[in-house]
Structure formats: structure tokens, C-alpha cells
Amino acid sequence: MIKIKSAKEIDLIRKSGHLAATILKAAAEFTHEGVTTNQINELVHNITVQNGAIPAPLNYRGYPKSVCTSVNNVVTHGIPSDYTLKNGDIINIDVTCILEGYHGDTSLTLMIGEVSSQAEELVDITRQSLNAAIDIVRPGAYFGEIGEVIQDIADNYAYGVVREYCGHGIGRYFHEDPLVLHYRSGKKGEKMREGMVFTIEPMINMGSHQTRVLSDGWTVITADGSLSAQFEHTLLITGTGVEILTDFD
Ligand code: MF3
Ligand code: CO
Ligand code: CO
Numbered sequence: 001m002i003k004i005k006s007a008k009e010i011d012l013i014r015k016s017g018h019l020a021a022t023i024l025k026a027a028a029e030f031t032h033e034g035v036t037t038n039q040i041n042e043l044v045h046n047i048t049v050q051n052g053a054i055p056a057p058l059n060y061r062g063y064p065k066s067v068c069t070s071v072n073n074v075v076t077h078g079i080p081s082d083y084t085l086k087n088g089d090i091i092n093i094d095v096t097c098i099l100e101g102y103h104g105d106t107s108l109t110l111m112i113g114e115v116s117s118q119a120e121e122l123v124d125i126t127r128q129s130l131n132a133a134i135d136i137v138r139p140g141a142y143f144g145e146i147g148e149v150i151q152d153i154a155d156n157y158a159y160g161v162v163r164e165y166c167g168h169g170i171g172r173y174f175h176e177d178p179l180v181l182h183y184r185s186g187k188k189g190e191k192m193r194e195g196m197v198f199t200i201e202p203m204i205n206m207g208s209h210q211t212r213v214l215s216d217g218w219t220v221i222t223a224d225g226s227l228s229a230q231f232e233h234t235l236l237i238t239g240t241g242v243e244i245l246t247d248f249d
Helices: 007-030 037-050 117-135 144-156
Strands: 068-071 074-076 090-099 102-111 167-169 176-180 197-200 203-205 211-213 220-222 228-230 233-237 242-244
Touching (some): 007 037, 074 090, 074 203, 090 117, 090 228, 102 228, 117 197
Antiparallel strands (some): 167 197, 203 228, 211 220, 233 242
16 A cells, blocks of 8 residues: 655655755765775765764665665665776665655766766666656556656667666655556556655666676676666655655755
């Protein structure tokens, strides 16, 4: 069942979403060639705690760090390490914080230095697919439309849309109903209603949509070794449309 959030809860998720966006912006400004993903983790951890919040990933189902950093062929849930970013890498940074008991969740993919034109296109199209999906969100639309919009765009480039990991309801819990599919499933899904809060977070691969998980139990990589990009926002369905709760402008 998809919960309709109260005005008070929405206010708290809005605050948490704003903080998540602020942390992600700081992490993005800090990230460049020569920085390790552990240094990004440290920065995210410190800013989160300084703002009276908790980094949601830390100890979530045993996850060992405070942020996810997914480089190149890593689709999602990459674990920060001593890896040093190099020219031509792409990296997704996924920040989730808990402020006053409510979650905000947002991610983006950055390009380090000069990346190949193919990598740049993948990143641009992935961002566009998220924006196009956000554009259809309004009361009365169906959750199934999200995957249709994203898959239509990816198909134009013969990119693979990841299926195993989805957007999700969010609030008191990190992952709530509904499961938001990013691919065309043939199912209409539930009707959107004012007061629902959820993420859209398409993961798009330059090659096949298939993935596998490394033996650390977290790191998801593309099955064919191709590059993967991802963007994520936390969204509220308003009376007439959508409010992006993790915008940073
Ligand atoms: N932030 C991810 C999401 O968008 C979930 C990460 S779970 C973790 O749903 F444990 F890996 F942090
Ligand atoms: Co999410
Ligand atoms: Co996330």
C-alpha cells in the first residue's frame, strides 16, 4: 500500500531532501581527478553529521559506508575505497540522509576531466530520462508510465535499462511502497495521488541491461562490462503536478 504523507511528514521529508541535495552538491564540488572515493565518503559523512543528520547507508543491511560511489561499469551500491579517480572516469554519488527521522535520497553522475563522447552521451541521456519521467508525474498518472518514458528514450540509443534495482517510496523508511520500475513492464501500476513521496532513479547501461553483484554482496556491475550512469530525485506529488524535494537551485 502506498502511504499518503501528512503535511507534517511532507515538511520533514522536504527538509531532509534539501539537506541531501546540499550534501550531494558539496560532494560534487569536491570530486575531481586524484580524489579517492573514501575521501568522498568522509566528506559526506562529516557534512551529514554536522547538520544533525544520519547517513542512511551506514549499517543499512550491513552496508559499510556513508555514501555509495559507483564508478564506470559499477551500476549502483559501489562501496567507497582507496580507488583514486582518474581522467575519463564517470562516477555516481548517491547521498541519503535521515533528518528528524525522515529520509532524503538523491544521486548524480559526474564526469572526471575529459570523458569519451560516448560516455558523455550516456550521462546526458540518463539525466534526460529522469527529467522526462519527472515530467509525467501528477495526480491521476500511473506509475507504469515512468518506465515507458525512460525505456523509450534509452531504446533510441540502444542502451540497456537496469531492471533489478528500482525507485521506491520514501519517508520514515529508506525503502517503502511503491516499487518504481524504470523499464516498460506492460503493467499500468498504481494511480498517482497527491501526497505520495517516492524516488525515480534510472540506471542506464551503454550495453546490455543485465547486471551482477560482486562477492562483497553490494557492488552491482554491468554483466558485459559496459559503462552505467544514474540520476535520482526524491519527488512529491502535489495537487497539480510534482515537487522535486532534492533540487539544489
Ligand atoms: N541510495 C540507494 C537508493 O537510491 C540505496 C543505497 S542502499 C545502501 O535506493 F545500503 F547501499 F546504501
Ligand atoms: Co533511492
Ligand atoms: Co539513492
